[in-house]
Amino acid sequence: MRIPSLAAGILMTTASLAAAETPVLTVYAPDYFTSEWGPGPVIEAKFEETCACDLQFLPGDLMPRLLLEGARTRADVVIGLETDVTKKARETGLFAPHGQDLSSLTLPLDWTDDTFLPFDWSYVAFVYDTTKIDTPPTSFDDLIAMPEDVKIVIQDPRSSISGLALLLWVKQVYGDEAEAKWAALAPRILTVTKGWSEAYGLFTDGEVPMVLSFNTSPAYHIAAEGDETKAAAIFDEGHYAYVELAAKVASTSQPELADAFMSFILSPAFQQAIPETNWSYPSALPREDWPQVFRDLPAPDTAILLDEDAAAAIRDEALDEWRRALSQ
């Protein structure tokens, strides 16, 4: 049996780490956030410059893990929650008010939530290959009216947050007509994927000329690859806003450090790190301080975001409509 010896080795390493005297702030974050290609490492370094502490990001699925752990969780702060889980998360009573002044937020919509603090955002959008599509659609009706041989890939709203955002977006724009619109769009949907990575991989591999992603996605290709052939199609009816959030865990054993981290989230040091590590807009940084490539991105005039009660109220119905329309 290898496992006990392997486990023992790993436990010993952790024990020696824990022996250090500095206080530890434990932050749960999604895997992409903690990865070396995400914002985690630079944020960890910048926060540790100011806090005389050890910031530890622990990767994984946030809400399932928190719900399983309950009040026994090791987390002091959770970062990377999405707007669609706030209702459920709030009802658990696991989170404490963030206590931050929200006047520095630069979101395209009003944000007054006292528990969940936005740290970045972008618009859900269809990203297309400019070498394959000359005139991008400027509305959902336009998208539906495109030739049937122009195919798109979307994510499944039952397994992907961006897929769910699209579902709510269409429902908000079309209301009772949503099911008919989905049915009309269906012939252009080449396939539906489990998550964003599969869909975006199909797009960059050239299987489809257009994919459901974010209006900030092209920034990566422009800034990191010098590739100007990816652009977001901007719709007149406005775009669903994708806002990512942090929250302080009520049972934290490091309340001061947790508070310090929450206020660090709104500070320029954190905010400036976001655009070119998370490839999204910072939540509390004036537009003139964004990297040029983000200032130049096409963006819609209107941001759409259903509040958590409204989203919860229509989600199941919208899902049923979607499934019926696309199962034909």
Added chain:
Amino acid sequence: MAPRAVAIIPATLVAGLVLAPLTAVLIRGGGPSALGPADWAALRFTLLQAVVSSALSVGLAIPVARALARRRFPGRSLLITLLGAPFILPVLVAVLGLLAVFGQNGWLSALLGVFGLPPVQVYGLHGVVLAHVFFNLPLATRLILQGWLSIPAERLRTAATLDLPPFAIFRLIEGPMLRHIAPGAALIVFTLCLGSFAVALTLGGGPASTTVELAIYQSFRFDFDLSHAATLATVQLALVAVSALLLLRLPLGEAMGAGLDRTLRRWDAETPRLRVLDAVWIALAATFLLLPLLAIALRGVPGLATLPASVWQAAGFSLAVALGSTALCLALALPLALGRGEPAALLGLAISPLVLGTGLFLLIQPHASPFTLALPVTALVNALMSLPFALRALRPEVQAITAQYGPLAQSLDLSPHAWTFRILLPRLRRPLGFSAGLAAALSMGDLGVIALFADPERATLPLQMYRLMQGYRMESAAAAALLLLVLSLGLFWIFDRGGRADADT
């Protein structure tokens, strides 16, 4: 020797490792819940695609395995190794490879375009089946090939002496072997396909291709409904249990009878017609299976130079996990193969990995940090997953060896030690090598249960590959996928080759 007793301990262990977490999730969720109409639709589709996929995978594997069994040609050994590759690929990589060939902008569509024909329409039930056959045809081929190679050479010699035509040989010798081997192979492919999720959805083209595993994921991630997730996982287990009862209780035909343990030579298959037929089968299978691999390799090469050191480091962790998982898998598989351990082993493949992970998390979390145990848990889950394959490869051979040498051993009053080390293990070399190779390669390419067990310091190679994708580094991700493919295949080849060192295959 008390093979039954030897098998009971690991069988109980495996069943416990699967059922205890499932029960933990059920209890935490507050007991089972009712299935809704969407669940029934998912169940119907899951069953349909799994039945079609497994029937087709095994049906096509029979002529391919027969062709490989009776032909010798340069590159045969390499081809057999490469045939292991689709099966061990991470789902995401395999899907992109398949679509590079069969997608609407894939190679096949481009070829059709040359002749003015429209692109391939791969998305739909046929796409799901295509992908599942891609994954499972090689596996079924290997299992059935083992069956062919276990036919005593004496029987074929006798058949040649009697100048039996190929059809008679099939009826008298190969048919009974297939009745013995094919149902088990079909069962394992069926079980694999039942758990399909991302492949079925992507190739299926939309929500009409919803599988039970997707419903489980949805319950877990979006509704936080553990009761429902556990109920669906139980239904999945029940389906496998019923299928196992049906398939493994079939009149299996007797094991092959005794031979003198020599390798296979076919006097009956030397006609030009059969030569051409076999060549066609081998060429078709090789093209179908190798083209997507080639696509994956071509996607990966440009990014190889850009791979950061952390990816190579991750490859090291993955190797460690793979070797640990292989050792664990064989330690469980050998005693299970001596008795009737197969139903217990199937549990490890039939259980939803998400529910298994959640249950393990619930059981471990009060006592130890799931973060630090991430790699050992990954190795454990991988070992459970590869156990049924190991048993499928080992069990028929153990039966044959026992039938053949058992009476001799008894008459010589051979000690259990001598029986195991002088008779059994040397003759199990081939299936042992194959099992170890499969277990190692499977583990290498598997993400484990990262939703709840992710190590903040030690990422595995598949995890780093996903992270590269999430960070938009598609070219590096493709290179990481290629690295993964090469390492998995390398591991598979080393073990499998070790097992075949003394064979002329």
